[in-house]
Amino acid sequence: MEPCHRGTKLAQRPGKPSARADQGPSPALRAASAEARRRVVVFEVAGGGDKGPDGHRRDTLPIVRALKARGWDAEVLFYTDADRAALTAHAAASADAFLFRVNPGAYEGYSEEAFLQMGRDLHAAGCHALQHPDVMLSYGAKDSLVKLRSTATGLGDTEVYYDAGSFLAGFPKTLAQSDRVLKQNRGSAGEGIFVVKPHGWRRTRRLAAVPGDALVEATEMSDNSTRVHRLADFMAACEQYTQGANGLLVDQRFLPRIVEGEVRVLMIYDRPVSVVHKRPAEGAMSATLFSGASYTYDDASDPKWRRLLARWTAGLPQVRALLGGLDYPLIWTADFILDTNPDGSDAYRLGELNASCVGFTTHLELAEVVADAIISVVTAARRDAGADIAAPPATPPPRAAVAERGVAAYAPQAAYVVA
Secondary structure, three states: OOEOOOOOOOOOOOOOOOOOHHHOOOHHHHHHOOOOOOEEEEEEOOOOOOEOOOOOEOOHHHHHHHHHHOOOEEEEEEOOHHHHHHHHHHHHHHOOEEEEOOOOOOOOOOOHHHHHHHHHHHHHOOOEEOOOHHHHHHHHOOOHHHHOOOOOOOOOOEEEEOOHHHHHHHHHHHHOOOOEEEEEOOOOOOOOEEEEEEOOOOOOOOOOOOOOOOEEEEEEOOOOEEEEEEHHHHHHHHHHHHOOOOOOEEEEEOOHHHHHOEEEEEEEOOEEEEEEEEEOOOOOOOOOHHHOOEEEEEEOOOHHHHHHHHHHHHOHHHHHHHOOOOOOOOEEEEEEEEEEOOOOOEEEEEEEEEOOOEOOOOOHHHHHHHHHHHHHHHHHHHHHOOOOOOOOOOOOOOOHHHHHOOOOOOOOOOOOOOO
């Protein structure tokens, strides 16, 4: 269940003003979405490295087919800025909900800001966002780790720097306390993520801040390459990551058990459906395939993940509240790293969330679970709005094929009990 992109992650600096849907689309749009239709629109863009020979993402049409097998309708529309008004009117007039399946990146005729604003407008008009733009921004930004540091799976020793001044002042102090991990807001697959350790010196209780001329080892997680720098030089090179509208650096305590791998939980709305254990190559820390890591795929029902999933799912309402209170993303991932509690027991610490455009091309049977989740979420949203979805067909479509593949139908947040 790999993240489908290798480009810039969606992010937004807290407090930055932006055009939002609650400023109100036209009354015509609101009226167009008043009637339930049992229909979903999926938005893609042309081009990009995630497309198959037919021009679609490889996991898009399986979702469409699964919805149609359940008596719903779905269509795929290709977005361009030039067609934005027509696409907005069409979706608002014809669909109960929409889903964005677009990798963050550069495309011809595409502006990310305009695309996301279209989503806000559609949602405000009554066409339910299955991956609301502001949810994608909030969950996808690295500073979500700071917002969630007080949760059961959060790492308390987590800081964020939104400008060069705070970074230059704060990082020498945290480095004086422990080895650190610096994470830029952009990029993926370990790019711009550094493990920083002392080189040729030791920490003391009297050390309040590491001086700029001290040497440090910086290992980039994309390829496990390690270089020695003066701290001042390393920090000067990292200042670029604090620049721009979405610039920031997250600073976390280094977890030595990263060598045992990362654990990625694939979520369909509020339900974990699979777990990927990503083990680094011998002697390495990076868990990317490019760096030689190996991946093991397990169903979420596997007993060895019961404690992690119990702790994670129990805290989901708090996660939702701390990240803006909007609905969960439809398809998203949470990455965890092993740590050790004071009593010697295992703990899992949240290392990253991804809600921009998560793919499941290696397990396309999950399209069945995604379709069930869409129907459940949209039906509940329409009911809460006082506009019930029409009754399903008298004879439901056969589900034997799903059972044969071992994929359970979607049910909101199954209970995970710690044995």
